[in-house]
Amino acid sequence: MNRDELSDEQKKVVWRYAEVWRRFRRLPDGYRSFNDLEDDLDRGSGMLLCGLLVEAQASSVITADVKDPQFHAAIFGKDDNAVLDMTPHELRQARQYIIQGEGTAPVRWWWTKPPFPTQKLWVVAGNTDKDDDPPPDTPLAA
Numbered sequence: 599m600n601r602d603e604l605s606d607e608q609k610k611v612v613w614r615y616a617e618v619w620r621r622f623r624r625l626p627d628g629y630r631s632f633n634d635l636e637d638d639l640d641r642g643s644g645m646l647l648c649g650l651l652v653e654a655q656a657s658s659v660i661t662a663d664v665k666d667p668q669f670h671a672a673i674f675g676k677d678d679n680a681v682l683d684m685t686p687h688e689l690r691q692a693r694q695y696i697i698q699g700e701g702t703a704p705v706r707w708w709w710t711k712p713p714f715p716t717q718k719l720w721v722v723a724g725n726t727d728k729d730d731d732p733p734p735d736t737p738l739a740a
Contacts, residue, residue, distance in 0.1 A: 604642055604652065604659065612635070612650065612659060614703070616650075618704065620632070621703065621704070622684055622704075623683070630649065645664075658674045674697070676693070688706075
């Protein structure tokens with residue numbers, strides 16, 4: 599294997615990083631594309647068009663993220679204060695998933711919980727009772 603060639607595991611780390619980044623981060627100045635990431639990774643070490651610096655011989659394959667250095671510091675630098683838009687639990691889960699490939703990618707809490715109170719769902723689903731409390735064990739509408 600060439601010194602600059604990335605192993606399959608290193609490529610997976612980069613893909614996991616991109617996956618979690620997409621779920622949690624947005625750049626204030628616009629769009630960040632990972633569309634050509636597979637082709638970039640096949641070229642080996644170097645600066646990728648998406649702003650990631652990957653180095654096959656480094657201790658962590660992604661040595662810099664020029665477009666989002668705070669996210670890189672949070673994941674690889676273990677800086678818990680680098681990103682304020684992730685909870686401590688999300689950050690721990692992201693690190694474990696990206697670096698070790700263990701667990702699952704964290705999901706934003708609002709993707710798993712409705713953005714409105716669940717007790718109002720039963721009213722929308724057709725309940726005509728006048729009181730504000732839903733009956734116990736009422737199934738929610740799909």
